[in-house]
Amino acid sequence: MRGDYSRRQGTKRLNTLDLVALAWGGMIGTGIFLAVGIPLRLAGVLSVLVYLCGGLLITAVAAMLAEMTAYQPHDGGYSFYVQEYLGRFWGFLVGWNYWVASVFTLLTEVTAAALLTRWWLPSFPLWLLVSLYSVLVVAVTLMGLRSLSFWENLMAFAKAAGLAAFALWGLVTLAHGFPGAWPVTRQAVLPEGWRGLLASFPVVLYCYAALSIVSLAAPQTARPCLDVPRAVLLAGLGCTLLYLLCVVALIGLFPCGEVPINASPMTVALATHGCTWASDAINGLILIAVLSVMLASLYGASSMLASLARRGEAPSFLAEYNWRGIPYRAVWVTAALLAAGITLAYFLPHQVFRLVVASASFLIFLNWIPTVVAYMVFRRRVLASRLPFRVPAYPLLPLLALSLLLAVLLAVPQVPSQLPSFYIGLSFTVLWSVLYFSFTKR
Numbered sequence: 233m234r235g236d237y238s239r240r241q242g243t244k245r246l247n248t249l250d251l252v253a254l255a256w257g258g259m260i261g262t263g264i265f266l267a268v269g270i271p272l273r274l275a276g277v278l279s280v281l282v283y284l285c286g287g288l289l290i291t292a293v294a295a296m297l298a299e300m301t302a303y304q305p306h307d308g309g310y311s312f313y314v315q316e317y318l319g320r321f322w323g324f325l326v327g328w329n330y331w332v333a334s335v336f337t338l339l340t341e342v343t344a345a346a347l348l349t350r351w352w353l354p355s356f357p358l359w360l361l362v363s364l365y366s367v368l369v370v371a372v373t374l375m376g377l378r379s380l381s382f383w384e385n386l387m388a389f390a391k392a393a394g395l396a397a398f399a400l401w402g403l404v405t406l407a408h409g410f411p412g413a414w415p416v417t418r419q420a421v422l423p424e425g426w427r428g429l430l431a432s433f434p435v436v437l438y439c440y441a442a443l444s445i446v447s448l449a450a451p452q453t454a455r456p457c458l459d460v461p462r463a464v465l466l467a468g469l470g471c472t473l474l475y476l477l478c479v480v481a482l483i484g485l486f487p488c489g490e491v492p493i494n495a496s497p498m499t500v501a502l503a504t505h506g507c508t509w510a511s512d513a514i515n516g517l518i519l520i521a522v523l524s525v526m527l528a529s530l531y532g533a534s535s536m537l538a539s540l541a542r543r544g545e546a547p548s549f550l551a552e553y554n555w556r557g558i559p560y561r562a563v564w565v566t567a568a569l570l571a572a573g574i575t576l577a578y579f580l581p582h583q584v585f586r587l588v589v590a591s592a593s594f595l596i597f598l599n600w601i602p603t604v605v606a607y608m609v610f611r612r613r614v615l616a617s618r619l620p621f622r623v624p625a626y627p628l629l630p631l632l633a634l635s636l637l638l639a640v641l642l643a644v645p646q647v648p649s650q651l652p653s654f655y656i657g658l659s660f661t662v663l664w665s666v667l668y669f670s671f672t673k674r
Contacts, residue, residue, distance in 0.1 A: 242296055244450055246459070247453065249385070249466070250381045250385065253384045253461060254446065254528055255443050255445055255467035255468075256353070256391065256606055257442070257524040257595075258442025258528030259439060259443060260471065260524070261524065262518075262525070263439035263655075265498060266344060268491075269497050272486075272491040274429070275429045281485065286440060287440055287476075287634055290555060291468030293603060294464045295461065295468075296603070297310050297444060297607070298605060298621050298624060300550035300606075301447040301456060301460050302456060303360075303614065303618070303619055309325065309444055309490025311327030311482070311540070312539060313603070313606050314602045314606045316610075317609040317610050318543075318606050321668055322602050323543070327545065328540070328664045329599055330533075330536050331593075333596045334529045334532055335565070336591055336592035338530060338569075341522045341525045341529065342526060344518075346361035347353070348364065349516050351512075362570075365523065365526070369523065370567045371524045373530050374556075375556070375632065383527065395474045396477075396614050397477060398505065398514065399477035399533055400477075401481075402478070403481055404469075404483070406484040406485070423451070430644070431640075435593050437593060438592060438597075440471065441596040442528055444466065446460055446463045465584060482498070485504075493646060498518075499514050512583060530563060530566060534559045534565075537559065538551050549561055550562045550565060591653045591657060594644065594654060598639070598657055599671065608627065608634075611626055611627070621646040
């Protein structure tokens with residue numbers, strides 16, 4: 233089952249490079265540029281281990297998803313495969329959680345873009361900047377896959393180059409001494425204890441979560457059996473390496489417990505060391521990153537909404553695609569919720585950012601658990617000889633991934649700073665469950 237793609241014939245076909253750019257477009261954003269201070273405060277020096285484990289974990293789970301996609305391409309992503317192998321309720325739950333998390337990501341990024349622009353235009357109204365960026369991203373998305381892939385390729389590789397440049401500068405600076413001078417003490421290694429270490433995982437996983445968009449875009453590729461697994465490995469492992477280098481540099485550049493969480497640690501580090509021109513450049517790069525994430529999030533959210541509509545789990549009119557290969561009605565419905573972002577930006581621009589980031593990360597994190605379980609059922613049902621691509625170390629790898637995900641889930645509510653995101657994620661999960669059993673199954 234590949235879905236109804238007849239309306240998308242003649243549109244641009246994505247290749248491996250396009251998929252990597254699309255994944256990096258969603259992965260390299262506020263999670264690493266702005267929110268990196270949160271896991272550094274929670275996990276201290278061991279945040280390096282958290283970023284390494286998080287990157288390998290999500291790459292492994294995305295590879296499991298790629299294996300199912302190579303066998304049965306579908307633009308419903310993990311929602312479709314969870315439904316296929318665990319049942320309709322779980323697919324419904326995962327799909328709507330993904331859509332809400334993507335909307336939260338859009339709200340986060342558009343607010344961040346407006347705040348970043350005020351670095352140069354401090355008197356410009358925040359709500360107007362939010363409106364302008366929302367219109368820009370919707371317009372580029374509706375122009376079609378050709379336009380979307382062009383801009384994502386350009387911005388994604390610019391972001392990757394910027395991260396590499398910062399990491400190189402930071403490591404060269406540290407080679408002349410360790411200005412941060414993190415002492416080897418419990419406060420530096422485990423500032424919030426083991427609970428804080430585990431609670432930092434959802435925020436870190438948020439930095440990698442957009443890797444799943446590769447599977448959502450699989451039907452738009454000419455060779456999904458080859459392009460999807462390659463893109464997952466290249467994007468996942470490449471991003472993990474870049475993040476690790478940047479985190480190591482940041483740990484050395486800031487004293488213990490002084491990594492900023494209300495500003496970009498990279499911008500602050502550059503400005504502190506006298507590179508004011510570079511801090512302006514990084515700020516501009518973060519703005520590009522934010523817009524790129526918005527494009528990837530809007531594409532992913534609208535594709536998921538269209539898939540839900542085709543399966544009868546969202547209003548049917550949202551399933552329509554235009555000749556450019558874009559689910560335009562789903563784009564408009566998703567974009568309409570950015571009006572909430574304009575309201576939030578007007579009333580509480582600073583307070584909302586961290587809450588929405590944490591809520592989006594927790595909702596996305598929740599979806600990985602049924603995805604791993606669905607993969608294990610998939611491997612039991614499908615003969616290995618029929619698979620064009622197989623993840624190694626089965627069943628050990630999915631069991632390890634599932635164990636780590638469940639450990640993090642149990643640890644999150646133990647950390648007071650993570651409780652709001654936990655309750656928001658739980659509330660949406662309960663809401664979708666009530667709606668499903670009230671209407672879908674009656």
